[in-house]
Amino acid sequence: xxxxxxxxxxxxxxxxxxxxxxxxxxxxxxxxxxxxxxxxxxxxxxxxxxxxxxxxxxxxxxxxxxxxxxxxxxxxxxxxxxxxxxxxxxxxxxxxxxxxxxxxxxxxxxxxxxxxxxxxxxxxxxxxxxxxxxxxxxxxxxxxxxxxxxxxxxxxxxxxxxxxxxxxxxxxxxxxxxxxxxxxxxxxxxxxxxxxxxxxxxxxxxxxxxxxxxxxxxxxxxxxxxxxxxxxxxxxxxxxxxxxxxxxxxxxxxxxxxxxxxxxxxxxxxxxxxxxxxxxxxxxxxxxxxxxxxxxxxxxxxxxxxxxxxxxxxxxxxxxxxxxxxxxxxxxxxxxxxxxxxxxxxxxxxxxxxxxxxxxxxxxxxxxxxxxxxxxxxxxxxxxxxxxxxxxxxxxxx
Amino acid sequence: xxxxxxxxxxxxxxxxxxxxxxxxxxxxxxxxxxxxxxxxxxxxxxxxxxxxxxxxxxxxxxxxxxxxxxxxxxxxxxxxxxxxxxxxxxxxxxxxxxx
Numbered sequence: 001x002x003x004x005x006x007x008x009x010x011x012x013x014x015x016x017x018x019x020x021x022x023x024x025x026x027x028x029x030x031x032x033x034x035x036x037x038x039x040x041x042x043x044x045x046x047x048x049x050x051x052x053x054x055x056x057x058x059x060x061x062x063x064x065x066x067x068x069x070x071x072x073x074x075x076x077x078x079x080x081x082x083x084x085x086x087x088x089x090x091x092x093x094x095x096x097x098x099x100x101x102x103x104x105x106x107x108x109x110x111x112x113x114x115x116x117x118x119x120x121x122x123x124x125x126x127x128x129x130x131x132x133x134x135x136x137x138x139x140x141x142x143x144x145x146x147x148x149x150x151x152x153x154x155x156x157x158x159x160x161x162x163x164x165x166x167x168x169x170x171x172x173x174x175x176x177x178x179x180x181x182x183x184x185x186x187x188x189x190x191x192x193x194x195x196x197x198x199x200x201x202x203x204x205x206x207x208x209x210x211x212x213x214x215x216x217x218x219x220x221x222x223x224x225x226x227x228x229x230x231x232x233x234x235x236x237x238x239x240x241x242x243x244x245x246x247x248x249x250x251x252x253x254x255x256x257x258x259x260x261x262x263x264x265x266x267x268x269x270x271x272x273x274x275x276x277x278x279x280x281x282x283x284x285x286x287x288x289x290x291x292x293x294x295x296x297x298x299x300x301x302x303x304x305x306x307x308x309x310x311x312x313x314x315x316x317x318x319x320x321x322x323x324x325x326x327x328x329x330x331x332x333x334x335x336x337x338x339x340x341x342x343x344x345x346x347x348x349x350x351x352x353x354x355x356x357x358x359x360x361x362x363x364x365x366x367x368x369x370x371x372x373x374x375x376x377x378x379x380x381x382x383x384x385x386x387x388x389x390x391x392x393x394x395x396x397x398x
Numbered sequence: 399x400x401x402x403x404x405x406x407x408x409x410x411x412x413x414x415x416x417x418x419x420x421x422x423x424x425x426x427x428x429x430x431x432x433x434x435x436x437x438x439x440x441x442x443x444x445x446x447x448x449x450x451x452x453x454x455x456x457x458x459x460x461x462x463x464x465x466x467x468x469x470x471x472x473x474x475x476x477x478x479x480x481x482x483x484x485x486x487x488x489x490x491x492x493x494x495x496x497x
Contacts, residue, residue, distance in 0.1 A: 102419030163419065201419050208424035215420065218409070222416045229413075 004186030012175040015143035017042035019150030022190040026077035029057040029068035035084040062087035066094030073103035076202030085112035099134025104157035105165040112172035121360020122172030124324040139272040143180040171274040256305035258297040265294030266317040282368040310345025318375040324357040356390040430473030437492040445489035452481035
């Protein structure tokens, strides 16, 4: 805790903007209208009032916002952009370009539904459909974590062993548009924690380089291998940076994941983002009734915490995975990833997928209590489908 | 005047030698004209007055002066013939390449 620390009552979006200001980006490129959040509005005000020395570029689309961010990063400057749902999808081509070029761009994404039907409310189908773009993906639970991850994000992304773009995901509305008390570290302390970007991977008149070059079958695969290695190395950097952040600012988030009451839990619910907050309350209530419940907060989905997940799963009886998305014709994307991780760790544990909270539908304490009940039913032999939707408004034929 | 240098490209043998982030040194020329020239310009040094009109119009920047000689960098000349067409002294002739 620092004497210069400041407490503010702000929305998740504003917490992001304040975190970004502390991280001192050189250029912010953004498409300013729907599905944009107020993040970039606040940032443009900071640039206007002089509290952030930065170029603010209004661009004509999210595709251009990402392209501009790449141009900024290509000069060795610090780039920021923010988007949401359809905007993220429109950026898709640029996301691959940015990660392949190893530009440490940091981006905030408000997790919102993807059309059709047109829906502006929260779910995670936007960023989960972008898991393979080569970006680090973190999912935050509250406004404080959102603010802090803007600062940590640049440290991780810009680490020479990583040099990979970084996406910070906030659940749309329930986090982006709700207000919380947030503790802001001082600029001096953030400057010490996050020095200006220094990289060799930039345009330089003294050592001219060609960027985003063409590479044929002869070497393309090696470049992708290199990118994969960097992402795997990011795991260690994420842990180290989070620890250092914790030592300095008093908030350590658990690195790749955070376990709540999981040490001896028989029934573990794996969740991301804001749902974890509700799940903690439900776990407390269940524990008081003698149910051995726990919640695993998956913070990072890329890289994916395979080993850590395997360790927590060893003592469990049933693992439930909550997905605010569906990969049509299969299952929830997080479920696929969790199953793969568990199988690689040699676990033959029973897993169940609970899909819900789509298109902004609330995930209530009752929903999560029901989910834990279903996991207990599964353990006592009352078998159910491994993949099921919860919180349906209508009867299904299953 | 500095001319482009042809540097042979060695295939990387270790991951450390792989270009980082699809970025590579600019102007690393690995080979000269790849054989797509049908006619090549030849300079008659006697007729040439070194007016350098050809130097100004050459789209590939392959014409240069060395002492009192007009030279053409055949590693990069693509044989377009603009120099010969524009020469007021009939000092440049396009000659069929021998294969």
